[in-house]
Amino acid sequence: MKKLLLLPILIFFLACNQNNNEDKNEDTKSETTENNSDSEQEKNSEENKEMAEISVKDKKSFGKKFEVKDPMNSEDMMAKFKDLKVGDSISVQFQSKVEEVCAKKGCWMKMDLDEDIQAMVRFKDYGFFVPKDIPGNEVVLDGKAFKEEMSVEDQKHYAEDSGKSEEEIAAITEPKVTYSFLAEGVQVVED
Numbered sequence: 001m002k003k004l005l006l007l008p009i010l011i012f013f014l015a016c017n018q019n020n021n022e023d024k025n026e027d028t029k030s031e032t033t034e035n036n037s038d039s040e041q042e043k044n045s046e047e048n049k050e051m052a053e054i055s056v057k058d059k060k061s062f063g064k065k066f067e068v069k070d071p072m073n074s075e076d077m078m079a080k081f082k083d084l085k086v087g088d089s090i091s092v093q094f095q096s097k098v099e100e101v102c103a104k105k106g107c108w109m110k111m112d113l114d115e116d117i118q119a120m121v122r123f124k125d126y127g128f129f130v131p132k133d134i135p136g137n138e139v140v141l142d143g144k145a146f147k148e149e150m151s152v153e154d155q156k157h158y159a160e161d162s163g164k165s166e167e168e169i170a171a172i173t174e175p176k177v178t179y180s181f182l183a184e185g186v187q188v189v190e191d
Helices: 002-053 075-082 152-161 166-170
Strands: 061-063 089-101 109-110 117-125 139-152 178-190
Touching: 075 089, 075 139, 089 117, 117 139, 152 166
Parallel strands: 117 178
Antiparallel strands: 061 178, 089 109, 089 139, 109 117, 139 178
8 A cells, every 4th residue: 555655656756857857958958059049149240240341342242142133223212112101111122322331340331212312221130241341332232121210229329330420419319210121132233
């Protein structure tokens, strides 16, 4: 009779020990995944630092490789942006001249749309940068165009990145609607 009572207790302890081992294995897997993510982020960060030092003369394609297929010009892209509502997006290829780039890392750029209007371009998953000497070059972007309301904080961040003065940065006090582009790939147009 005592042996029969001990059997459920023994099974209970074995089951608890097995669950404990599974928890430890999950923790180990989680730590390994986190370490791999950290390693990947560090690797991407190092690659991006190196990319920012590369000249547009050395490399003509950035991010995902894509085949250029009848990209929109600035006027057509401007018309599409005007038709979008904040939050809407469309997948397109867009060709225009680079007006400005992040002077710190090459992690964003502005593309010409109209006389005084530019599209703010960022890169998918912060996965690649462009050379800091890319302004003035004609490029084709492949990705998503969208309209968004940019916060004061983000506007100030980008103004600081582009080397604006303290007074210009302080003058930013309201969110504004911007024409934006999330590029998966960028190709420099050859002359």
